[in-house]
Amino acid sequence: MTIVTDKPRLSRRHALDLLKQMIRIRRFEDKCAELYTQEKIRGFLHLYDGEEAIAVGVIPVLEQRDRVVATYREHGHALVRGVPMTAALAEMYGKQEGCSRGRGGSMHLFDRATNFYGGNAIVGGGLPLAIGLALADHMRGDDIVTACFFGEGAVAEGEFHESLNLAALWTLPVLFVCENNLYAMGTALAISESETDIQRKAACYRIASEAVDGMDVVAIEAAARRAIHAVRESGKPYFLECRTYRLRAHSMFDAQLYRDKAEVEAWRHKEPIVRFKGWLEASHMIHPDDLARIEAEIDAEIAEAVTFAESGTWEPIEQLTRFTYADSPARDVS
Amino acid sequence: MVEFRMPSLGADMEAGTLVEWLVKPGDQVKRGDVVAVVETQKGAIEIEVFETGRIEQILVDLNSKVPVGTPLARIRTGLERKAGVAVGPVPPPPRVAETPARALRAAPPPSQPATTTPAIVRVPGAGGRARASPAARRLAEMHSVDLATITGSGPSGAIIRADVEYRLVAAPASVETKRPTGLNLDAMRAAIAAAMARSKREIPHYYLEHQVDVTSCEQWLTRTNASRPPDERLLMAALAAKSVALAARRFTLFNGFYNDGKYQAASAVHLGIAIAIRGGGLAAPALHDVDQMPLDELMGRMRDLVQRTRAGRIRSSEMSDSTITVSSLGERGVEAVHGVIYPPQVALVGFGKVVARPWLVDGAIGPRSVVTMTLAADHRVSDGHAGALFLAEIGKLLQEPEKL
């Protein structure tokens, strides 16, 4: 049996790219928070602060033809996958220039061009969908991997178990990525799961699984390379549990009564951007100029996205009924 | 200088109470710093500032509940406001030309009729049956009113209860009715109210007045009645009715119905006779083909009509097909009647009492019997010119009563 070594090629260029991707997500989320307080973004807003290493470590390893299913905390995944920041932000504003025509908002980013299947707001709801996408590829014999991201909260849902079972039973090319941030909204993992070692649950379905430090983007990339390679080669599913932490509240309107400020602070010191930056600085792979340049590029991109979203247009009300079905016409519903 | 406002933190947050400031004027802050604590329905939430600068001024007291968007503090940033980043309340949907969008957002096609059905579909009733509400039908059945003769004012021209009430400007009881005979003045009054209100609402009335010398009528009547028993004597009312009917035959703009924006002249002249009922009622049943009716017969029928109307024994068909109405209030002592047209008719001719007036005849002033005749007419159908000619014709006819 050949052992595949998928060591990430940690050139300076690649390292800076990893860092930039994470900072790009962080700053974008930060801007979203600001816009939300100004009521430009409405409804629910779930931010990815602290978990960036996972999207950045896994998604670039996928090919263009692969598929991505995510949750309502999916801005980072969308951006890394290649959904234009302009389209993503316009979507959150509800403008028709958004990637889902403005109709989905923050929780329902979809993008056909990058095989990005949402944006699913029912916890666990995306797993059967991922199974189905992979089933189609399996039946056609196509070399396509479906990466399915979900939080540890989904593990309690029946659909989690049904989906893992089906993936193993039918040999489906799914990479399950569990982003274990220890809290399902306000409920700690310890008080909702009898077995808190999540990758063990996958193992019980005979799925190859491992746990990885979710705050270490390099470790995640290495694990992702192994996993995706395994899925492609064997056609079988793989389960990656990434142990991470959510630095912000579950959503904007959350007083975080369920966790200690001290705990949050402790994790803030080990969050992925701080860690990676620190390591890069210590190994002299990054200079202050690099950081300034990265931040300036990102800020410019964000400003452009804000302008794009601000000047976007509202879908006319007569269009409301279109695309309920493939052929539904526009209609005056005033 | 930039304002730091109460943030919206959730879909259902409308206001927040500031319970703690973590900074004071003069403090430096940077983007992301937590500067205050806000109490919300979900608990205390720390709020962060998105500007970098110095706190200049605190604007809101502690423990005050303020709506989302209220300025809480001023921050001196020392930077130009970033272009394109609006701060403040949400502007209304911007009217900006559409930015180039993705291919799938081509110009939307013009709105098409829905595949689901609209609320009301206008379809002619099968077999020409009148469209009437159950409530209308019930009332019509109770009073033997023929729905086909009623104009509906409900949706798509359907007949609603008020339309039947309007038509019932008469005693509701009749030979065929299931109700006990007799008059229901309350119902009649309500029906009159509905009818008259509708008339004034919908018909642009114009009024003309004409004084007619009816001396020759009076003289003729005296001569004719001299040899008749009382119950066969002719009255001025009959002459008035006949002359109006004959004139209406010629002046077709005053004899017909206005419905759905169109006037249809009637082929016959059915004269409505306004009849007062003791107790406050009013009815205007029709006499058919008055223009062709001999005076004696006309008189007889008028007597019969008044009697039956006052007794509450009118047939519904008599109620519903007047093509023009005459109202004589001379007996009551008024000199002129400015009446209200009964829709869908388009004219009402009124007669006041006959009075002796000084009149110029052949150059000399002498007493003559004069009656003031009025015309209330629907200005959608006719105008003063035609009305004047119409009244003049009636006046002319009344000069030769023997020919009526």
Place this chain on the structure above:
Amino acid sequence: MTAPAAMIELTYRDAMREAIRDALRRDKNAFLMGEDVGRYGGCYAVSKGLLAEFGPERIRDTPLSESGFTGAGIGAAMAGMRPIVELMTVNFSLLALDQILNTAATVRHMSGNQFGVPLVIRMATGAGRQLAAQHSHSLEGWYAHIPGIKVLAPATVEDARGMLWTALQDPDPVLIFENVMLYNMSANLAADAGAVDIDKAAVRRTGRDISLITYGGSLWKTLEAATALAAEGIDADVIDLRSLRPIDDATVMTSVRKTRRAVIVDEGWRSGSLSAEICTRIIEQAFWELDAPIGRVCSEEVPIPYPRHLEIAAIPQVPKIVAAAKTVLGRA
């Protein structure tokens, strides 16, 4: 003139099997997936023999994971396959309701028309076999409430044979409800019978006195009631809705405008049922033509009980339909 096609006699079950076979032969992306559809041959024997013909990939047995495999059907459809998901009965479909409503019905609209779900879901429905409260639901009306999906109720052998292909061609999710009491029903069908439309109601009987509007398993009871009514001089139109979402309003209203009276027969529970929707549409569109209030014959508002006499009393039956019609005609 061509010779008339040969007629064959087959059951509703056979017709549905033939429809599935036909679909899988014509479209290589079509496949059937559900509990016991393969080795068992289908809970109602609809897929008997198909495993041998098409193999286990295309006649795919699933574990008891309604949500999982319905979601899988949705995903496979989104990725270009043409799955036919069989939920054993509407009673178990509740476990998949989240996927049907929150994914299948929403994806096209919510994604701004980037993704559609060309999926067919078949399920058995209805009461009558003394299967008691948890196995006797008629929830077609609930599903017909949801925008983004289509809902069919084939009541004849012809429709069982012909609706599936049309449903599979539809770019949006289509639910097909097969009443359990119809599987054994047999009829003559042209040997070359094929696809039928899935958006029109059918007038199964014409009359002038009253419109009897129904769907699915209740159609045959309604036709029987119409025969009984005819013996008493009451001549009924019988409308088979065939499609419950969208409802073919035009056919319904043409009938009601002619007869001025309607009774709706719906095996769902009365309150908030599909019959309530149809009543309201008649009032909206044909109010002025009505001569009497609309009647309804629905299931009694009870969980369907086990003993035969109580089950019979709980769901629509011919005498109730006849009585309802006579009441509407004022001849009770």
